[in-house]
Amino acid sequence: MSKNFIALLSGIIFGLGLSVSQMINPNKVINFLDIFGQWDPSLAFVMMGALLVTFISFRLVLKRPEPLLEEGFHLSKRTDIDKALVTGAALFGVGWGMSGYCPGPAVANLGSGGFEAIIMVLSIYVGFFSQKWFSNRNS
Numbered sequence: 001m002s003k004n005f006i007a008l009l010s011g012i013i014f015g016l017g018l019s020v021s022q023m024i025n026p027n028k029v030i031n032f033l034d035i036f037g038q039w040d041p042s043l044a045f046v047m048m049g050a051l052l053v054t055f056i057s058f059r060l061v062l063k064r065p066e067p068l069l070e071e072g073f074h075l076s077k078r079t080d081i082d083k084a085l086v087t088g089a090a091l092f093g094v095g096w097g098m099s100g101y102c103p104g105p106a107v108a109n110l111g112s113g114g115f116e117a118i119i120m121v122l123s124i125y126v127g128f129f130s131q132k133w134f135s136n137r138n139s
Contacts, residue, residue, distance in 0.1 A: 003069050015108040021046040024109040026100025026116065033097050
């Protein structure tokens, strides 16, 4: 099987998982974040399930000498926490809290043709290009 087919299949499974768990529903996400109002803890179970699967699978996969469809693992060597990381994490959190979308669910929700998802994905790309522009300017 080609890498592109596996990537497509993985994306479809990921999108279906987001859909079934309601992670593409911004109101569900905002209610999860509203701990002093209409708090909906159900997404905590989705996140715990995802963390459990990741925790187990990473340990199994990283025991292999190399991935199935690649020549080697591409893992970050960085472990430092710097200003750019903290600022990016804060902006991500504010954007997620304000919109109810994080990048994966926003892209998955494009299939519904919703105006909010289109605006969110466009905003994500503005952020990508802005970060690149600021990084190149400071180099």
